[in-house]
Amino acid sequence: MTNLKGQAPQAIEDRGFRLRPLYLTLPLANVAVMFLWIGVGAFLLPRHVQLITGTNDVAALGLANSVGPLMATIANPVFGQISDRTRSRFGRRAPWILGCVAVGVLALLAQANAASVLMLGISWAGVQLIMNGYQAAITAVLPDRVPSRRYGTFSALFGLGTPLATIGAAIMFMTMPQLADGGAYYVVMAVLAVAALLVVFASPDRDSTGLPRRPFRLGAFLAAFVRPLRHRDFFWAFAGRFGLVLGYMMIFTFNLFLLEDFIKIPKGEVVAKMGLLMLVGQVATFLAVILVGPLSDRVARFRLFALISGLASAVTLVIPLVLPTFEGMLVYNVLHGVAFGVFMAVDMALVTKVLPDEEEVGKDMGVLNIANAGPQIAAPAIAAFLVTAGGYTTLFLTGIAVSLIASLAVLKIRGVR
Template sequence: MTHSLPENMPPSTVVVDQADQADDAPAVPARLGPLHLTLPMANVALYLVWMGVGSFLLPIQVAQITGTNDTTALSTASTIGAVLATIGNPVFGQLSDRTRSRFGRRAPWIVFCALLGALALVMQAHAASIAMLGMSWGVVQFIMNGYQAALTAAMPDRVPARKYGTFSALVGLGVPLGTIVAALVIGGVPGTKFGLDGVIGGFGGRFAGENGYYLIAVIVVVAALVFVTVSPDRDARALPRERFSAKAFLANFWVNPKDHPDFGWAFLSRLGVMLGYMIVLTYNMYLLAEHIKIAPQDLLPTQGFLMIVNAVCTVIASLLVGPIADRVGRVKPFVLASGIAAALALVVPMVWPTEGGMLAYNIFGGLAFGVYMAVDMALITKVLPRTADAGKDMGVINIANAGPQILAPTIAGWIVAAGGYEALFPVAAAVSLIGALGVLPVRKVR
């Protein structure tokens, strides 16, 4: 369906009912090329926040405030943040769906959230209590989930279906590349791992505190500005407008799984896979310290090295599998293979609780996660209920990323209390496998 404007009526005055809004995806911009670079770059900046703060700066700050590796305090700070993140994604997603500007629907929110998120990161750098840390991390996650909701909508907005596998892989690079940057800059890597002296990166701990927050804040703002400048969106002022209704706005967040079962199963599948991943990742630093018994002075470099190994393997698998998925036109086999491989990888440190076992886990687990990330966005994009609501629907789906951040700290805490750190691995393996199996009922995707 196409819409033409009445004569002498400017775009800003066009009003239509929601039922009249087009379901067809917007026309793909002629210049798709720059998006190959800017979209993964913007995602790297986003995941530098999640990985750099969540895996490094937050645990370090908790230890500085409490004086110990306090898993309860870490869980409290992480949970407060993740609750607000869950709200932020669909709210900002729907706001961007409704935005009409000469810069497009998404760009204003990407820039706004990047600037506000950077300010919130600077504020978090000065949090002096667990309560303040939890609330400031919550504000950061709420705002940056607005950035994420608008950014992820770029794929259904602007990428043709034949390129979904390739762009899913490119978007998926955000996790491993963000991890690599965080690990190198904040943690550092032992040079001995590569036959060299000293520590590669790390910068003497210069960024393992306030400076780390400042650096990440700058990177987020720069990445957002590059994205909207180098790969600008289409002018959205001529798109039809909906009459605003608070009741309809709130009701629109609900996607009935009976009406859209594929969307529901895709949501549950991602929730399971990400929860299995987060159960181990949430306590990764404490797991190395308390379970693997890494010496305190070696903890950050060791974690940094293992995270880089995991990330490199993820990048390799993602870049290889994305184009293959496009070529064969199938997604389900890759999701199932990744779930099975992730479960098997988690068995390794369970039976081999050493640094070598953790290295093997990160190699195989990284490859498995790379396969999943290569096709995850392709799967999600194909089951969206309405492309006109892509921002909101992607925001709802992204709850399956934020939800595990809420659940994982509490679940992991229960597991450690009941069975010790070694019990984290079999539980995470079972959850990841169940999540991967959740893709089987999806009918629209092969």
């Protein structure tokens, strides 16, 4: 088998001179987009709804998130497929990394100035559409340019994106809570711009203008998004990732309202305490990632670690139900943070090993990104429905069920240990 460049697979293994800058720039690019999803999705969006409506309007928050999941579902594989076909002297991914950030900043500017829930939802959907294109491009860099013997290490570096972004957001809002009223949108824009410039120019890819390109046929283009899900291991890796991320994010993205309405923390204290909980939880995630990532490379047992993570996540979700206090949430955030960190450490390595087509890694990683970005973006809308229908107990019970189902999916992957 040959890769997209007409080289034997071993040729990718020998491209070590391109690997060194990626150890820094690729994780930073991922931290930046996680900072967007978390800083805006978990902090700014609920606060923006509060400022517009004057209340903790669960239905309004759900409306603001109602279109975004569809945008994420469309954008990841479509942009991945288009970047696979892109030919430029900067490589296949760079034009989309830079272009998506440029347009994404404009969409964020519109969101920062949204004066109604409807406009907030429309602008947030636009941000999700274009920035999932950015995410598709940066995740395709891993199978493009990283040798398989380094998958575990780079998976861990990718896995640091969520805890580092959350720690950064938590510190920002704890130390400068006034930024939650809109100023943080501009911080997010700056972080995205710097990260995009670094990954493109500090770790440049090779010229792709001479690469062969498959003829474009619309039917084949559309069918390509479904085809990888017909591969057994790819399908179960997709299902496992979707469930594990969804079970985590349903609680995580609803923290503000949960702490006020379920844990009964006074409104004047909730932002600072939410920041503390998120900081503690993400430090736990960070430590788990840096320990498990290199270990998984050494023992080559990626599926086992993902299975342990799913089961542990389900168990920790019981804690807030039996101990609905700030102290209970503190214990939950630490233990659940460790469980999620174990998953984040091996996730990219696991999914990269089940890619079915070396010539369409951008599109296939884009399909898999739906299982990562989709739950993060859809979680607030799902959580809003569950809380409205059955309260916060229903939210936690659903999270437990989703985590257990995800563990069963991981168990069904056969081609990866």
